[in-house]
Amino acid sequence: MMSFQPVLLWTDVLLWLLLGCGVGLGIVSAHTLRQAWSRLGKNTVAMATATLLSAFLLVGLLDSLHYRERLPPAPGEVRVVYGVEVRSVLDGLLRQLREQSEKTYSAPFATRLYAKETLETPAGPVQGYPRLKYGGAHLGEHEAKRDKDVLQRAFASGVLAFLLWLGLAAGLTALLARRQGASHHETWQAIWQGETAFAWRGVLLALGGLLLVFLPMALWAGDYHVLGTDKVGQDVFYQVLKSIRTALVIGLVTTLVMLPLAVVLGIVAGYFRGWADDLIQYVYTVLNSIPGVLLIAAAVLMMQVLIDTHPQWFATAAERADLRLLALCVILGMTSWTGLARLLRGESLKLRELEYIQAARAFGVSSARIIGRHLLPNLMHIVVIALVMDFSSLVLAEAVLSYVGIGVDPSMISFGTMINNARMELGREPVVWWSLAAAFVFMFVLVLSANLFADAVRDAFDPRLD
């Protein structure tokens, strides 16, 4: 009998499917687009950002393997009973972070709460900052030793990170040196000066950065709240890591809904003109002139009513929250295709008059083939740029919608809900800054690396840029 029951959420399936499609597409096109892929591999920035993105993706994917734990059998109970809480592999790995909640706000590395309380002392009740239950608990009475302890751990993990990195670099050098039959010194120089066919330099730099940041974090996280705690005392570091999955789902699944609509409608309107163009233009003009938030609010609220009236559909709260997330993605996708469709329509209008498309038409090449072979490849750069821009704006849109109360389920952790909760505390004195700062830094790194990577992809797939 298994000690857990796997749970398949809709967004899990879609996320893994997207990953599979991405990898599949990469393999299928590996031969025909070999030059483009190798150009991408040569780009140091691309490889560094790809490493960072893979780290994000890894966290997101670990958070997309869900299960329910088996409950210890109650006396007299013969059936196997599973807990109502759906956990992910990431939750399992971060059990300590998840479970060590304080009472309310505490600053990063704090040993005491951020709010005054009435403390019972032998001398009677006193207003003061109570000790945290978990943060710095190992120090016991010696709170003053905290700084030293933190620095010691930082130093130790720094050295460890450096050694690990050196080991990685040495292993890689040895491997490459053996494969190419060159000396270790030469190979290392080639890597460091970016002269290898694959930009190992970028990977090593990004890995070094990741190790240097996250190894100390890991070493601290056991005994401190590295990024503080929020209003209900939950660890902010844990929240940030959990938000990554929500951001990825919102960014990627929405794109999946929006992309086919935008590409097909945009190209049809621009290439075929005539009544199809008129119809599509009217549709997106109408869609655009309805305030977006209203439309989304209406759709989300309708969805919410549907969910609330059919409790029998859902075994757990997580499944309910997940359906709402999926619905949000679909709704966002249905309302956000207009911008890209308009861009693609304009570009198709321009391209269809170009002479190479005229030449293809003069050969009687079918419209589908002209679109597939001539139009689409020359529109791809717009699609890639628009996708990345949309990715960041979608993550932000989620925050805004959560603020209005029509975003993700309140029980789901996302950058949006984090920012929304932190928003109220910005006006407070002394200010609670860590929730917002943590969400900001993670989102910033995620969006920036996606942007840089997309730039590199666009350049790599353009044969004119050599």
Next chain:
Amino acid sequence: MPSTPVSTEALLAVRGLSLAIQKTGPGRPRQVPAVTDLGFAIKPGETLALVGESGCGKSLSALALMRLLPPAIRITAGQVRFQGRELLDLPEAAMRELRGRGMAMIFQEPATSLNPVLTVGAQIGEVLLRHAALEGRNLDGRAVRERVEALLRQVGIADPARRLDEYPFQFSGGMKQRVMIAIALAAEPQLLIADEPTTALDVTVQAQILDLLAKLQAERGMAMLLITHDLGIVARMAHRVGVMYAGQLVELASREAFFQAPAHPYSQALFAALPEAVARGQRLKALAGQVPALAAMPAACRFAARCERRQPVCETEAPGLMPVGDEGGVRCHFPGPRPGSAAVEILPVPLPALPVAARPLLEIEALKVHFPIRKGFLQRVCGHVRAVDGVSLELSPGRTLALVGESGCGKTTVAKALMQLLPRSGGEVRWQGTLIEAKDKRQIQALRRKMQMVFQDPFASLNPRMRVGDILLEGMLALGVAASAEAGRPACVALLEQVGMKAEALERYPHEFSGGQRQRIAIARALAVAPQLLLCDEPTSALDVSVQAQILNLLRDLQAELKVAYLFITHNFAVVEYLAQEVAVMYLGRVVEQGPVEQVLTAPAHPYTEALLSAVPRISGGRPILRLQGETPSPAHPPEGCHFHPRCPKALEQCRNAYPPLRPLPGGVQVACHLAC
């Protein structure tokens, strides 16, 4: 030895000017020389023409003189003395004072040189106010307006008081260039730099602008640096000529010396490549190969690889600019007239004259293409642009019909309508006697195997994301000439050989080729389905003279070999003369004159043909000049009566009332003119 002879009383003296492009991007930053050791001088009132093919550095040199180079390009060495002052040492503020007042510039493309949201008057006034302020004068609004009016009148714009309040879009191309000239002249510069001032304009308008520039120069005693690729313009405008090749000045000479006996082999090759210089039926003398890339410039003579007079020393030692006469120079180890003394060497193989077949290949009868003009919310049709309005033509197998006219006359529309790229509004098309129905898909598809098109711009006509092999295969696969990509491959290799390219090109992308090579690929693509008729839409107008000669030769060879007929669309009479047996001249959507080339070009019957022919700047002088006023009107509102009468110097009363029918004249010529009978 001084690299350039410099006259003491020169207005502008350039010595040893070198420019380099700063390359960033992947890899280490490096410098690629763009212009090397440029030296020349211009005296007041003199015109120096800098001639060269695209990419030779002539425009960059002009920008360097104005210190307006883009940031990626640096001046690495040299001196530029203007009125005795060293320009390269001046601070930017002093340089700004000098621009406009000392030297001013006009650019190639008048359409993009004017700000579309400011009135023309405001844009000229801006310059006046700026320079008045520099001189400490105070101009009030009325004074500026009067001055702007005077300037517009000077550059030949009618009714300037009204037009100075108009926006650039209300001006035609030629008028915009006049406005640009007015802006350049506003601060009364001593040197005018004109960078291809007429390249974007039609011949008749080009003639007007060149006249204007010559007149203004004579009135003001202004010096001019004229940058051009057209030897005809040089012959018409320049006092002295500088020829540039691959970033170097290779020859500097007076106009007389240059046109009588060009000393550098490259200059000679330029002349030899001109279609007009060759007797009809001869091959053009095209330069082999192409200009070396900037990054891979040979250290020795840069022309050596293409030079017929090459000796071992040419490939080891770079020649300096040897002085010739007082102010001339030539950068060659073996300068002098071409061996064999004739300026143009004529190859002994004349092309076979083709017999006229009994049955025409393609007959076009009263072809019409009208574009509806739509307005308002419901897109109601409120008028038509009559791009092609009743054109009848006949093409014989293996022969060439040239369709000539200025931009907007509908010549490209004729070709597109024939290819079914645009819907016909009326008229009949017959292929070898069979009527072609525009609706019949199968018939059209069959016609596409017999008739193909070569487009104007080789940079836009090849998909940048497809390999050359796929580009060539596309037509074969679509029309069923080849069953599969593998089956079509040998044919692709053969095609590339036929147009003078190597098989390895198949795996490469279009951007790796030069303009001429790309046009060869485009021709190969059209030939891939073995058509009997090729519609060539200005296939050489985007190319340099020497490359144009290669392509024209190729087209002739292909005609001789494959017996393919051409409908050759062009605005260049020299090309018509060289390639075509018959010619049709179009004006505002209609054919005004058509007939055998010898007849039409030597004794034009229509005043428009005559004007077109006389407007072409030629190196060998020639015909009496018939200048046209104004520009082509819009085909949406053609003038009443004969479309040409408002511009026609010989118009009669009846021309205003009725459009003349196309009437036959002796010699097989047909002409639509009331005066011609």
